[in-house]
Amino acid sequence: MLGFAARRLAFAVASVAAVVVITFLLVHAAPGEPMLGTADRTFASPDVIARQRALFGLDRPLPVQFIRYAGNLVRGELGTSFVLHRPVSSILAEALPHTLLLGGTALVASLLLGLAVGALQAARHRSRTDTLLGAATLVFYSVPVFWLGLMLLLVFGEQLHWLPVSGMRSAALEDGSALARALDVARHLVLPAASLALVQAAAFARFQRSALVESLAGEHIRAARAKGLPERTVLLKHALRGALAPTITLAGLSVPYFLAGSVLVESIFGWPGLGRVAYDAIFARDYNVITAVALVSGVLVAAGNLLADVAVALADPRVRLER
Amino acid sequence: MSPWRAAARRFGRNRAAVVGAALVGALVLASLLGPLVTPDPLAQPDPVRLQDRPPSAAHLFGTDPYSRDVLSRTLSGARVSLVVGVGAALLAVTLGAGVGLVAGLAGRRTDQLLMRGVDVALALPRIILLLAVFAVWERVPPVAVLCVIAATGWFQTSRIVRAAVLSLREADFVVAARALGAGGAGLVRRHLLPHVAAPVIVSASLDVGNIILLEAGLSYLGLGVRPPTPTWGNMIMDGKDVLFSAPWVALAPGCALVLTVVAFNLAGDGLRDAFDPKVA
Numbered sequence: 033m034l035g036f037a038a039r040r041l042a043f044a045v046a047s048v049a050a051v052v053v054i055t056f057l058l059v060h061a062a063p064g065e066p067m068l069g070t071a072d073r074t075f076a077s078p079d080v081i082a083r084q085r086a087l088f089g090l091d092r093p094l095p096v097q098f099i100r101y102a103g104n105l106v107r108g109e110l111g112t113s114f115v116l117h118r119p120v121s122s123i124l125a126e127a128l129p130h131t132l133l134l135g136g137t138a139l140v141a142s143l144l145l146g147l148a149v150g151a152l153q154a155a156r157h158r159s160r161t162d163t164l165l166g167a168a169t170l171v172f173y174s175v176p177v178f179w180l181g182l183m184l185l186l187v188f189g190e191q192l193h194w195l196p197v198s199g200m201r202s203a204a205l206e207d208g209s210a211l212a213r214a215l216d217v218a219r220h221l222v223l224p225a226a227s228l229a230l231v232q233a234a235a236f237a238r239f240q241r242s243a244l245v246e247s248l249a250g251e252h253i254r255a256a257r258a259k260g261l262p263e264r265t266v267l268l269k270h271a272l273r274g275a276l277a278p279t280i281t282l283a284g285l286s287v288p289y290f291l292a293g294s295v296l297v298e299s300i301f302g303w304p305g306l307g308r309v310a311y312d313a314i315f316a317r318d319y320n321v322i323t324a325v326a327l328v329s330g331v332l333v334a335a336g337n338l339l340a341d342v343a344v345a346l347a348d349p350r351v352r353l354e355r
Numbered sequence: 356m357s358p359w360r361a362a363a364r365r366f367g368r369n370r371a372a373v374v375g376a377a378l379v380g381a382l383v384l385a386s387l388l389g390p391l392v393t394p395d396p397l398a399q400p401d402p403v404r405l406q407d408r409p410p411s412a413a414h415l416f417g418t419d420p421y422s423r424d425v426l427s428r429t430l431s432g433a434r435v436s437l438v439v440g441v442g443a444a445l446l447a448v449t450l451g452a453g454v455g456l457v458a459g460l461a462g463r464r465t466d467q468l469l470m471r472g473v474d475v476a477l478a479l480p481r482i483i484l485l486l487a488v489f490a491v492w493e494r495v496p497p498v499a500v501l502c503v504i505a506a507t508g509w510f511q512t513s514r515i516v517r518a519a520v521l522s523l524r525e526a527d528f529v530v531a532a533r534a535l536g537a538g539g540a541g542l543v544r545r546h547l548l549p550h551v552a553a554p555v556i557v558s559a560s561l562d563v564g565n566i567i568l569l570e571a572g573l574s575y576l577g578l579g580v581r582p583p584t585p586t587w588g589n590m591i592m593d594g595k596d597v598l599f600s601a602p603w604v605a606l607a608p609g610c611a612l613v614l615t616v617v618a619f620n621l622a623g624d625g626l627r628d629a630f631d632p633k634v635a
Contacts, residue, residue, distance in 0.1 A: 043474065044478075046475065047474070047475045047478035047479075048478075050475045050478070050479070051478065051479055051480065054479065054484070055483065055484070055487065058484065058487050058488065059487055170617060170620060170621070170624075171613065171617060173620065174564060174568075174613055174616035174617040174620055175612075175613050175616075176568050176571050176572060176575075176588075176591075176609065176612050176613075176616075177568075177572075178572060178575050178591070179571075179591055179605070179609040179612065179613075182591070182594075182595060182598055182605055182609070183609070185598065186598055186599065186602055190598075190599045288480055288481060288482070291480055291482060291483075292480075292481070292482035292572070295482060295486070295576070296572055296575065296576070299576075300595070310483060310486065311486070311576065314486045314487060314490040315490060317490075317491075322483075322487060325483060326480060326483045326484075326487075329480035329483055330478065330479070330480060333478050333479075333480055334478055337478065
């Protein structure tokens with residue numbers, strides 16, 4: 033088990049390193065001038081631009097820049113934002129927890145909902161319930177997450193006034209009690225998290241249904257039924273176990289979806305997270321911020337894969353013995 | 356009956372799949388014929404009076420903030436989605452099948468090198484790379500969007516094809532063909548490709564919907580194909596700013612997106628069940 037984990041960890045580190053190298057090259061080799069990113073800089077004199085470039089070391093050859101960046105990275109320094117003139121690490125430290133809250137909530141909610149719907153469909157395979165839920169999951173699986181966000185915003189925010197439409201906190205509650213503030217954040221969280229979760233829950237449900245249907249056709253299920261076990265036990269204890277491993281893997285692989293979704297959904301709901309930072313940085317050509325966001329995304333994706341692999345290996349001894 | 360005929364028959368008996376395929380056909384027709392019967396998607400007939408008017412007899416889906424007809428823009432936007440979705444899926448599958456074949460047939464070292472590379476590529480945050488690439492380009496033709504999406508989307512297919520090739524390589528009929536002197540391109544074309552084709556077609560057809568959603572997301576962010584060329588994504592972006600006062604602007608392209616992706620997913624599910632009929 034330890035050898036397995038160590039191999040997977042080494043691969044995770046290598047893939048994060050690859051993400052950083054590729055993003056660095058992609059961003060720095062792109063045509064265009066980062067110091068001309070925003071409107072006020074369009075009128076800067078060449079002199080000022082040259083000084084700015086020298087300040088950030090952009091006048092050096094690319095390999096030199098990369099070695100400097102890598103050296104700083106090893107020491108844990110992510111550089112300074114060209115635009116905000118703040119350390120990148122403090123920008124990320126502010127945004128990352130918000131995205132983890134949003135993405136984590138959405139992941140848990142979508143897993144619970146998806147597994148429940150998929151299990152119900154498999155238990156009532158080819159019934160009317162199965163067909164109706166199948167149609168619903170197909171539609172949610174096919175909805176663009178940003179459009180779903182806009183529609184939820186329109187209905188529950190604007191028409192019904194049930195939930196706040198933007199941001200993460202209400203200004204009026206700045207001095208409220210800790211509980212009141214937590215509830216306020218939770219209320220702001222509902223719509224963006226629901227947008228992300230509904231789409232991914234449909235993906236989980238579709239997957240869980242077919243995995244369970246396949247598992248229910250197995251010999252071990254026939255044996256369990258022949259023993260006279262109640263159908264409920266057969267489904268929840270015997271069939272679900274066999275179908276769980278692929279779903280855990282899928283949950284681990286869903287991290288990129290939540291990252292992509294956060295770029296789209298955070299901008300709709302004004303959620304101050306990593307997706308917003310990435311979006312702003314890309315349009316402003318804020319190299320250090322873009323590379324750092326890619327680094328953090330790479331770490332999250334690798335961590336998701338790693339955790340899923342370890343969880344599957346814990347659940348299924350055959351996986352550990354492979355290779 | 357050949358396995359292809361059997362699959363076609365199973366597809367034909369699957370009502371949902373046939374509906375999906377018919378919808379795809381209708382969408383292609385609508386995107387081709389639509390511009391003949393609707394007003395110019397770029398025309399602004401009366402910039403003041405027609406500014407985001409609700410649906411009426413003259414403008415069935417209403418007009419957008421720039422007084423343009425939402426129906427004709429929706430029909431016109433179908434082209435970008437369909438071309439990019441289908442084109443990128445086909446290109447990605449071709450790339451993936453090529454790499455998978457090479458990895459499966461070449462020696463152990465090439466195989467290891469290619470598959471480690473694919474593992475790393477699968478760990479890349481695709482959206483960040485796509486954003487970074489498209490943000491630096493000023494004008495982006497649909498073909499470029501298609502190519503970049505395909506170039507970042509073939510990794511999973513190469514794994515599927517490699518796995519299929521590895522198991523086929525040991526199959527009796529391949530060993531027999533080799534013993535009879537077959538090799539190289541002939542072996543690949545006559546003996547391997549027909550068996551690899553089914554999983555590849557299924558994975559491509561299930562990918563079309565996801566690519567359409569990805570392209571829409573990029574257009575929505577203002578990247579990808581740029582305005583004034585209508586895409587469903589940039590139409591929703593236009594509708595976002597007037598969401599509360601003129602919801603129809605975002606409603607039409609959004610519904611078109613859902614309908615299109617549902618159609619492709621129905622057809623894709625049908626193809627999967629037709630080629631692999633163990634459970635459904």
